[in-house]
Amino acid sequence: MTTVLIADDQPLQRMGFKMLLDGTPGMSMVGEASTGAEAVRMVERIRPDVVLMDVRMPGMDGIEATRRIIGAGSRTRVLILTTFDLDEYVYAGLRAGASGFLLKDARPEELIAGIRAVASGDSVVAPSLTRKLMDAYLEDSASASPTDPSLATLSEREREVLEAIGQGATNTEIAQRFTLTESTVKKHVGRVLAKIGARDRVQAVIFAYDNGVVRPQA
Structure with a gap:
């Protein structure tokens, strides 16, 4: 079972992710956070396999949250979700230790495949997009x-x-x-x-x- 924490300040976005994960065999949503600081605290307590991390959140953003999660030596991997494919914040997130990123308009099967890839230790940035970044x-x-x-x-x-x-x-x-x-x-x-x-x-x-x-x- 792959456990997932959702970090996004939009309740409807979290609900959509939750519905997708709940309907996917082998996936389990174990928590949701609306801020970066909350995500960091929940990772320390729950230790999920993957965090779906939004970039822009109030207070501590997803970049700093990623940096703190990875810096703490957690086994949890971070998959950044963003609206823009060449957003400088995404690159900053990768530098902070994220294992990759997907666009928020990705198809459900792409998101699930991305979560599984990150959980298994792989990355989810396509070679061509890696070059662009x-x-x-x-x-x-x-x-x-x-x-x-x-x-x-x-x-x-x-x-x-x-x-x-x-x-x-x-x-x-x-x-x-x-x-x-x-x-x-x-x-x-x-x-x-x-x-x-x-x-x-x-x-x-x-x-x-x-x-x-x-x-x-x-």
Whole structure:
């Protein structure tokens, strides 16, 4: 059973999410919060698998709430929901530790699939959208130089895989690029994430840009 906490300041929005989750086998809504601060407190108490986090809420917003939840070392993962696909707040949320984001007008099956993906440790930002986000909000990284010592622990192949991840490539595309099997790519990706301390591919993309492995496109 995947447990979900809904954090949104709109009662009708929370009700809609609740109805969807209640009607989905294997999903259980275990609480709802109307502010970021309330979400943080409830995560500490309930420890849900996933938080559906709205960005704009009164008082503490969803970005700061995400930062505090992840910063506390919680196993709970955060899936940000937003109205705009290239909203700078969404990128800030990913930087704060969210495992991805979806638009609020996503189809019900997309939302459920996103929750399951995040709960299983994956991310839900599509490769093409990842590229748009990184290119739109990481211009300042163009002059970045490697600073994280974990980068030096990567083998040559692992660094190539990290670069491909940063460019938004899927495992299938990486396998084709380097003439590897997908199972081998999965092993490389797992080792890369472990060495750089990234929870998922989204965090690996941010790491790649921050450390100059990938440059924003013009």
